[in-house]
Amino acid sequence: MEGLERYREEHGLEPGDASHWLCRIGPLHVRLPNFEWRRRAVDAHDRHHMITGYPLTIAGEIQVAAWEWGAGRYPDWRATLMCGSLVLLGAAAMPRRTLRAYLYGRQCESFHPKAIER
Numbered sequence: 001m002e003g004l005e006r007y008r009e010e011h012g013l014e015p016g017d018a019s020h021w022l023c024r025i026g027p028l029h030v031r032l033p034n035f036e037w038r039r040r041a042v043d044a045h046d047r048h049h050m051i052t053g054y055p056l057t058i059a060g061e062i063q064v065a066a067w068e069w070g071a072g073r074y075p076d077w078r079a080t081l082m083c084g085s086l087v088l089l090g091a092a093a094m095p096r097r098t099l100r101a102y103l104y105g106r107q108c109e110s111f112h113p114k115a116i117e118r
Helices: 003-011 036-052 058-071 077-093 095-106 112-117
Strands: 020-025 028-033
Touching: 003 036, 036 058, 036 077, 058 077, 058 095, 077 095
Parallel strands: none
Antiparallel strands: 020 028
8 A cells, every 4th residue: 555545544534536525623524525626736735744744633734734835835726725824824823833834845845746747
């Protein structure tokens, strides 16, 4: 089993090409459509969680969003809106961790350019 598949299985994540995904906010699980732009971006996004070690929590999603903002986010306006909203939330709720994640991303290279090539 590939590392990404194993990671998803261990964390209860759906495959990247699934028609829907579960957004978990504490005890609340919301089923959302997995739009084409998200399917193209999610493999790289999940790998970013793997390499940064940021958890699959609200705080971890904010940190990955800030990291991607620094390293290179997925170039789709909807992804930018989603990522930017998380970064703004992080700037207000956890500014130091968000800034550290962004600065860490500035030293790294995102997997998103490879997602675009697919």
